[in-house]
Amino acid sequence: MKNRKKRAVVLLSGGLDSATTLYWAKSKGYKIYALIFSYGQKHGKEVKKAVKIAEKAKVPFTILKIRIPWGSSSLIDKNAEIPQTGTARLPAGQAITQKRSNPVPSTYVPGRNTIFISFALSFCEAEKLSSVFIGANAVDYSGYPDCRPGYIAAFDRLLKEASLGKIKLKAPLLSLSKKEIVLLAFRLKVPVGLTWSCYKGGRYPCGKCDSCLLRAKGFREAGIKDPTKN
Amino acid sequence: MKNRKKRAVVLLSGGLDSATTLYWAKSKGYKIYALIFSYGQKHGKEVKKAVKIAEKAKVPFTILKIRIPWGSSSLIDKNAEIPQTGTARLPAGQAITQKRSNPVPSTYVPGRNTIFISFALSFCEAEKLSSVFIGANAVDYSGYPDCRPGYIAAFDRLLKEASLGKIKLKAPLLSLSKKEIVLLAFRLKVPVGLTWSCYKGGRYPCGKCDSCLLRAKGFREAGIKDPTKN
Numbered sequence: 001m002k003n004r005k006k007r008a009v010v011l012l013s014g015g016l017d018s019a020t021t022l023y024w025a026k027s028k029g030y031k032i033y034a035l036i037f038s039y040g041q042k043h044g045k046e047v048k049k050a051v052k053i054a055e056k057a058k059v060p061f062t063i064l065k066i067r068i069p070w071g072s073s074s075l076i077d078k079n080a081e082i083p084q085t086g087t088a089r090l091p092a093g094q095a096i097t098q099k100r101s102n103p104v105p106s107t108y109v110p111g112r113n114t115i116f117i118s119f120a121l122s123f124c125e126a127e128k129l130s131s132v133f134i135g136a137n138a139v140d141y142s143g144y145p146d147c148r149p150g151y152i153a154a155f156d157r158l159l160k161e162a163s164l165g166k167i168k169l170k171a172p173l174l175s176l177s178k179k180e181i182v183l184l185a186f187r188l189k190v191p192v193g194l195t196w197s198c199y200k201g202g203r204y205p206c207g208k209c210d211s212c213l214l215r216a217k218g219f220r221e222a223g224i225k226d227p228t229k230n
Numbered sequence: 231m232k233n234r235k236k237r238a239v240v241l242l243s244g245g246l247d248s249a250t251t252l253y254w255a256k257s258k259g260y261k262i263y264a265l266i267f268s269y270g271q272k273h274g275k276e277v278k279k280a281v282k283i284a285e286k287a288k289v290p291f292t293i294l295k296i297r298i299p300w301g302s303s304s305l306i307d308k309n310a311e312i313p314q315t316g317t318a319r320l321p322a323g324q325a326i327t328q329k330r331s332n333p334v335p336s337t338y339v340p341g342r343n344t345i346f347i348s349f350a351l352s353f354c355e356a357e358k359l360s361s362v363f364i365g366a367n368a369v370d371y372s373g374y375p376d377c378r379p380g381y382i383a384a385f386d387r388l389l390k391e392a393s394l395g396k397i398k399l400k401a402p403l404l405s406l407s408k409k410e411i412v413l414l415a416f417r418l419k420v421p422v423g424l425t426w427s428c429y430k431g432g433r434y435p436c437g438k439c440d441s442c443l444l445r446a447k448g449f450r451e452a453g454i455k456d457p458t459k460n
Contacts, residue, residue, distance in 0.1 A: 151388070
């Protein structure tokens with residue numbers, strides 16, 4: 001009988017947060033499996049980076065292709081422009097207080113995290129794992145509804161009901177600032193230079209999208225130079 | 231501005247329960263969109279029947295192909311036998327009282343309903359619909375964890391957190407017996423002869439799997455002859 005308690009799946013996007021989450025879970029003694037989603041992103045860079053991170057961390061991974069055919073997000077709709085200003089310009093902590101009726105950036109993919117966690121639940125049930133780790137963060141974030149603490153807590157309750165094995169949802173970075181995530185990543189020896197946060201798939205990060213701005217803010221506040229070339 | 235309140239998606243499997251749910255929602259004045267999943271079932275019969283039911287009901291539908299690569303269910307694993315005895319032989323109402331640690335039939339697809347509802351949430355968000363309807367039933371059912379009232383309630387709470395539009399999850403058949411579902415189906419003029427409940431994809435229902443047995447019990451108790459040929 002395998003030790004179900006210490007086996008977990010990590011949703012790995014190739015970004016700084018999910019890579020740090022993977023290394024955090026490893027540091028806590030979990031045997032990790034990475035799930036990487038190819039969901040029709042405009043570029044395949046994220047997926048390639050995720051694979052490199054999984055290989056570097058020596059964890060088995062599965063790339064899961066899914067299609068969200070009604071995608072109305074600028075991340076997957078090839079006709080939509082990725083915005084270059086947004087909540088990333090807010091001071092740390094401000095985004096979390098926004099009301100649900102406030103505008104959400106066009107980069108929001110409806111239901112994306114819910115779909116990802118659902119597949120992770122299925123994987124945990126089939127492979128008898130105990131936990132799903134997600135790099136969701138609700139401090140320096142873009143205001144997506146599926147990154148908030150209430151969402152994570154509700155999904156954790158659902159997993160208990162949905163599964164035979166009382167699977168848990170863990171979001172260890174949920175209440176950290178981007179600065180704290182950067183510091184944690186270096187402490188855990190995350191291969192930060194392999195991580196990719198930019199919404200665009202250029203040779204180098206664009207430095208202008210929400211995700212690049214949030215990342216830059218974190219490194220600036222941590223007083224560390226970002227090893228990902230820019 | 232479209233009336234978001236009266237627009238809903240129905241998860242349509244081609245079985246009696248989901249078809250009845252569709253007609254129930256229609257009878258309540260909802261404008262319906264059907265989501266049909268092709269998820270690697272051993273046979274395509276369910277999907278074909280679901281399409282016929284959507285066409286008969288004159289509701290637009292989308293067939294979504296998804297792959298659950300770690301499938302450990304006899305419904306999708308081509309090497310596994312579909313059992314011919316199971317909870318369907320229990321008297322009505324008994325299955326609901328079973329403890330979570332009790333065996334679940336091999337036909338259970340881990341996380342299936344969670345994945346389906348997640349895609350439905352995404353669809354509702356993208357298309358500005360108000361509700362997800364599912365034909366889950368927890369009386370005459372096979373004991374799957376993702377059909378129980380606690381699961382439906384937890385997912386309803388999650389949808390509120392996950393979405394911008396406070397989407398609701400509705401399972402109108404949840405506490406009906408199979409007999410009551412059969413009677414409701416005929417009252418709502420569901421094209422019952424088009425529905426397919428059998429886990430196998432033969433020319434006619436096998437009459438022996440859990441799903442066939444539950445269906446037969448419902449018709450027997452309702453005193454109605456099943457129009458699906460057997």
